[in-house]
Structure formats: C-alpha cells, structure tokens
C-alpha cells in the first residue's frame with residue numbers, strides 16, 4: 660500500500676516517493692524535503708535506496724541520441740467524463756530507459772495501455788518505427804515487439820515458473836495446434852527453440868533454482884522477477900514495466916535495477932517504465948516524462964526534471 664511520503668499539509672501522494680512495502684523493508688516512509696526535491700534517492704545517493712547504477716553509468720555515453728522509435732503526439736484519452744490524458748506528446752528513443760512518473764491518478768498506466776494498444780486514444784497520433792498506428796490490439800503490439808509487465812502481478816499462480824515463462828512465447832508460435840498436439844516435425848523443432856530461449860531467460864535472471872516451483876509459492880519479489888522473465892521470453896524490442904519494484908525490499912530492488920539495466924545494455928531493449936521509487940527512477944533512467952492530472956508537466960533528463968519548477972511545485976502539492 661502506498662503511503663503519503665511528503666510531510667506537511669496539502670501534500671499529495673506521489674508516484675516517485677518512497678513507500679512502505681508489504682515486507683516493511685522498503686526504502687522508507689515519510690521523507691522530509693531536503694534540497695529542491697526530496698523523495699528518497701533524489702537528494703541523497705548515499706542512503707538505503709538501491710540506486711548506485713547512475714554513478715556506474717556516469718562514464719557511459721548518453722543514449723538519448725538514438726533514433727526515435729515511438730512518437731506519441733497530442734494524445735488525449737477520456738473515460739466518460741474523466742480525462743485520463745490531455746494533449747500529451749513525448750517520444751521514446753531506441754535503447755533508452757524512459758520513465759513515466761507522476762502522482763496517483765496522473766495517467767501513467769493509461770499511457771502504457773495506449774502504447775501497447777489496450778486503450779485507444781480519442782485524439783492524437785502514435786508513430787511506431789516510422790509507421791502511424793491506427794487501432795491496434797495488444798497481440799498486434801506484442802507481435803511488433805512490445806511486451807509489458809503489470810502493476811499487479813499477472814501470472815498463473817498454480818503453474819510452475821517454467822510454464823509461466825513459456826506462456827511468454829505464445830506470440831512466437833508459428834506452427835499450428837494440431838502439429839503441436841502430434842509433436843510433429845516442425846512443431847517439435849519449434850518447441851525446442853522456445854524451450855531453449857526460455858532456458859536462456861531463466862539463466863539470465865538467475866532463477867534456475869525455482870524453475871519447477873509453482874509461482875504462487877514464491878515470495879513477492881521473485882514473482883515480479885518471473886513476470887519480467889515472461890515478458891523477456893517474448894524477445895521484445897520495447898519493454899513496458901508498470902511499477903517493477905512495487906512492494907519490494909531494498910535488496911530485491913537492487914536486483915531488479917540490475918536486471919533492468921542488464922536487459923537494456925545486453926539486449927539493447929528499449930525500456931519504458933513507471934516506478935514509484937524516485938531514487939530508482941533518477942538512477943536508471945535516461946529521460947523522464949512527468950504527468951500530473953493527465954497533463955505533461957515535465958520532460959527531460961533526470962537532472963532537468965529535478966530542476967523543473969512545475970515538477971517541484973507538483974511534488975510539494977502547491978500547484979493546484
């Protein structure tokens with residue numbers, strides 16, 4: 660459960676502040692403002708938050724100069740009278756880690772759902788790899804190489820880790836059900852390939868020891884890792900992560916940060932993530948877009964966003 664992490668009257672629950680997680684071992688509860696922005700990890704890199712990644716990346720070349728692969732232009736989305744997104748434009752470059760942050764109800768999940776074709780905006784253009792996208796079904800997005808994880812873990816709890824990850828290969832199947840039922844030539848070869856890929860993902864995410872364990876028996880942090888594994892099994896070129904660290908303790912967050920950056924570096928996967936832990940966001944992101952009440956109030960590198968007066972105002976709950 661998210662806690663209000665700002666101290667003082669009028670401060671709003673912000674997806675970017677530290678939270679007390681289910682295990683009680685999160686990165687903290689209420690954080691006293693310190694410096695221009697105060698959520699955990701922003702002003703103080705020395706504490707318990709998992710981020711040391713940015714320091715490690717200091718010598719790396721900024722990757723935001725990559726080609727734009729997703730261009731969202733003037734996106735507006737309403738549910739009846741509720742305006743979830745209003746005239747939002749931003750882009751995502753190939754190979755970058757792009758964060759979407761904002762308070763609860765700001766429209767972050769709606770935006771991810773627009774990107775992977777679950778929601779269809781009433782207005783705006785979506786250009787993916789140079790092609791304007793019309794009405795798109797999530798399976799079509801998956802075939803284009805867009806995979807996602809969910810805010811609330813969406814795994815088959817009674818199935819083993821291995822079988823859950825195998826479901827991530829569904830969009831890759833080429834031979835028919837009949838051939839698979841008969842375990843016939845091409846189907847057999849294809850399944851071998853799928854199993855090999857799944858084993859690679861299991862090795863990569865270091866979950867060999869739990870491959871036969873039913874997912875429902877795993878601690879929360881490992882379930883989140885299995886969900887990432889299932890998304891990776893689809894070999895996405897763009898990975899959408901909806902709160903990948905939610906409910907994790909510090910150690911689990913460190914592991915997840917490392918895996919996300921490894922995926923990004925080793926496979927070149929473009930990452931778009933929503934995350935509540937601001938320390939993590941500022942640590943691992945190349946660029947950050949900030950939403951508030953369905954509108955974009957900031958966009959830029961972590962440093963630019965941290966210095967943006969509108970973002971600071973929104974953090975302090977004084978802008979409305």
Ligand SMILES: Nc1ncnc2c1ncn2[C@@H]1O[C@H](COP(=O)(O)OP(=O)(O)OP(=O)(O)O)[C@@H](O)[C@H]1O
Pocket residue numbers: 674738741742743761762763764765766767768769770
């Ligand atoms: N399917 C839906 N039907 C009706 N309203 C919706 C739907 N999905 C989102 N909304 C509304 O759109 C607004 C944005 O919601 P959204 O879940 O995208 O925000 P969020 O920034 O992801 O919030 P949180 O951090 O709490 O997950 C909210 O007012 C929400 O109630």
